[in-house]
Amino acid sequence: MRAYADHDYPAHHKPDWKLIAGLWPYLAEYRARVGLALTLLVLAKLATVATPVALKYIVDYLDQNRGGELLLWIPVLLVLAYGLLRFGATLFSELRDAVFARVAERAMRRVSLRVFRHLHNRELAFHLDRKTGGLARDIERGTNGISFLLRFTLFNIVPTVLEILLVAAILLVVFNAGYVLAILVAVVVYVLFSIRVTEWRTRFVREANARDNQSNSRAVDSLLNYETVKYFNNERFEADLYDRDLQDWEQARLKNRLSLAVLNGGQALIIGLALIVIMAMAVQEVARGSITLGDFTMINAYLIQLFIPLNALGFVYREIRQALVNVERLFALLGDKPAIEDAPDAQPLRVSRGEVCFDRVHFGYRPDRPILTDVSFRIPAGHTVAVVGASGAGKSTLARLLFRFFDVDAGAIRIDDQDLRSVTQDSLRAAIGVVPQDTVLFNDTLYRNLAYGRPEATEAEVHRAARLAHLEEFIHSLPEGYETRVGERGLKLSGGEKQRVAIARVILKNPPLLILDEATSSLDSLSEQAILGALGEVSRERTTLVIAHRLSTVRDANTIIVLDRGRVVESGQHHSLLARDGHYARLWHQQHRPSAVDTPDGPELSPD
Template sequence: MQSYADNDYPADHKPNWRIISGLWPYLAEYRGRVILAVICLVAAKLATVATPVALKYIVDYLDEGRSGDLLLWIPLLLVAAYGTLRFSSTLFSELRDAVFARVAERAMRRVSLRVFRHLHQRELGFHLDRKTGGLARDIERGTNGISFLLRFTLFNIVPTLLEIAMVAVILMVVFNPGYVFAIVGAVVVYVVFSVKVTEWRTKYVREANARDNQSNSRAVDSLLNYETVKYFNNEEFEADLYDHNLKDWEDARLKNRLSLAALNAGQALIIGVAMIVIMSMAVTEVASGEITLGDFTMINAYLLQLFIPLNALGFVYREIRQALVNVERLFGLLGDKPTIEDASDASELDVNGGEVRFENIHFRYHKDREILKGVSFSIPVGKKVAVVGASGAGKSTLARLLFRFFDVDQGRITIDGQDIRTVTQHSLRSAMGVVPQDTVLFNDTLYKNLAYGRPDATEEEVKQAARLAHLDRFIHTLPEGYETRVGERGLKLSGGEKQRVAIARVLLKNPPILILDEATSSLDSVSEAAILEALNEVSRKRTTLVIAHRLSTIRDADTILVMDDGRIVESGHHNDLLARGGPYARLWNQQNRSAEDSGT
């Protein structure tokens, strides 16, 4: 199924009604409950249809009793039956809802979990292109839409159609078939009108949803970038932009409301005309003596019972139409397969030391720009290989490919001789630990962010990792210690503190392969020296790939690779590269001059 970005969903796109059939697996899980709910539904409708019959006999008996002896116990008994039927209708309806509640709520839970898992399986490129706010709205509206479809399709449309059929049979047998033709004609006109007008106004529903996503996404982006907004005094700019998005949403909602008013007015007109025609027929027959006053009352009661839910049917159809739009987008997310998937015969990665090899790697994010152009190198077991070069040379892309956020276009990457595309992603990533350049933390306690490296770790293991990352002294200065909340994206911590949390998490994970992507970029000189010592101690026993900007941090690397324009242009040890006077020596001299100019 095709998916659409937040604001490019075609207004004239027809929803797929087959989506409703896709809900069957969620009903099948509780087949017994569904059957019991349907039994309660039928019982409620039988009681509802029988109620006007009891009312007819009450009226007829009272009308006949005016000219003769009246036995009071008979109408009282009929009144008791009338009240019992009305109570039974409500009772069975409530039992139906109670029995079905577990089915609907479990369906929302299942779908929400399925979407959540699927989104985590999607490739990095998908999340870089999506807007989190709009995506969250799609998930929320979609799961609510599933609950609505399950409840109202089964418990509103089906009961209403069942009731119309029952009443039609009674009127056909007991009264003039003209009543049936009039009611069926009114229902047909009503349904056709509702469907046509709802189809016409669906574009306004879609537009309102799109504008809602747009405004919400912008608000979330702005709040997540709170500091950036403050740096540039752009509070008014953000407010104006948000207000502009809200105006688009307001206009779309207004069109939605006005078209809804036109639909409601048309439906009311159809029902009103139908009531006039049918009641006129009944009045005429009462006057001519063809039917009794009780029959007239029963016909009137049936009309009220039919047209009230029929009016609700118009509302339900509109809501189902909108729910289909929301569920379609949700299922659209599930319909898109991840571009990075395990092979059908993928095996578990068997790490025997952890030798990493890049063999003639070609890669591009976009077809018109190649990032890596025939890169080949290896990282022997337990050795440290550093990659340096100017921004945009392709250094961080190597780490992303090794972690399999993307697949190579040509060549292959192996670990202990195993092509990483032939092993499961879970086993691959379990063997690696990454300290990224930009560390983002969860809005939770410091302890839980540290323990995220290995959620089943003991408290002592978590604290040991914090000590190795030289984070324990900082934690002891905090009033709440390890229970300190770090704020949204870890904004309550400095860049260096966040980086140390990231390092501690990797130390806790204790993987055989390390990827350090500018791991000390946010640290001061003193902290950098301390953490480098800890990282060097840990990496001696591990295969380590270091993506570095500061050349001073990788002087002890076993091999240093210099990249330029997607190629490795130089490799060797630190001293050897300096002696050659090539690209590495120029980078080294340039950084030393910059450090001297800044007085550091």
């Protein structure tokens, strides 16, 4: 059985119809337009309801004067009125749609922007767990669902109900209550049947959506990891997994289609029986002379006119039900508050010296798995502090906490005596530049990826940053230079080239604080020395936290912190730490001992 994520719902879950009331803010922005659209709606329905009356008088006049003298201008005027009423009904409907178009399109724009901003405000943990393909489908279906609900709730349900009431009133006044009773019974049976069957088949709609998300997530994830698939010759394996998801989607869609056929067939049967009963009543009355042939024609026209929108009402209810499912998922996504939020009284960070202090910090990604325990150290203003240790010691976690991707479980992190939780995230992150270990680029030009560090920067500033990051020679070797497109996630560039782009971005951002998270891990030795020189110049007057695996890259740091299993076990400068012959010394000797030892039988590989 599929495990549902936070925003997936089991098939029996019923959506909240109160969601429709939540759409009012999107209508309130254009009250005048909505009011005008509703006025045009009423005019269109009045013209529609009046059309069969004109038809009745045409038929009656022609029938009563058959074989006698006809005054041609009377039927001509009646036909003209009939045509104008039909045209008016269409004209008012089109004008209504044109007036309301701005409301619906603006609502989609507002919701899309709101979701986009909300997703960027969500915490890192959410994005680590998300399935991008499924999330994109949820957003697309949800925004389309809002547009559908706005249009069809106002312009299908309301006018259909209005038309039923108008037709019932006319039949009650002109004829007798039997017709009204028959129509009302048919409408009630039709609506109840549509609701019950639609409720029953909603599980299949949900299942189809879930399977659609699942298959789409699989496809996107596989394509994003194209190279990994190729490395292991797993194209067939990926295709089989995708086909398995598509098979589940196919079965869910099939159930959806078959249940729709049941619904459509039942609705058609109810309409057909209602037509037979009401037309039989009208035929009997014509035979007895109780009503005229024109009356019979009018009743027939009203039935056709009434059951067409009623049939549409069944479709609309189905679609509204499905739209509610989609909108509910979107609103649930929007309803989830970010785990990391600014405090109500948060103030902008003021960086005067740039001193960073970790004060007895405890942190774990899960309560049952602590990562950092009682970590305390200080980075004086303008100093460089490097954090080293074995993989999994918690080095990169320090950088994530300083950037406030997560909040500490206990203790505090301060910049110039300001607790990170008391300042705004925007001002904090504006003050910190990060060179990550894994740089992901946008599928855009090299220039725009460089300028992302400060989008308003001048061309000269971007070129200077590229030069300081030792990228300029590489860029000039490209046929399209700065306009070269880097591909999805920057796959057209090597790891070292992407890392230099990340360094250029930080140079361009020019922040007072720096985080270098394995900033040279993808560089060769020559490039590493050149980049270290550039980073040394950039960080000279900045407070810098360096996360490093290669100890040779941080030997000149003001202070080196050694982490072991989430605890600070040593700190000091390179030579003093070597002299202690402790954790740091062991790490240093492991990294610098020969990779092979000559033996009589040949080279013996070291454990590393």
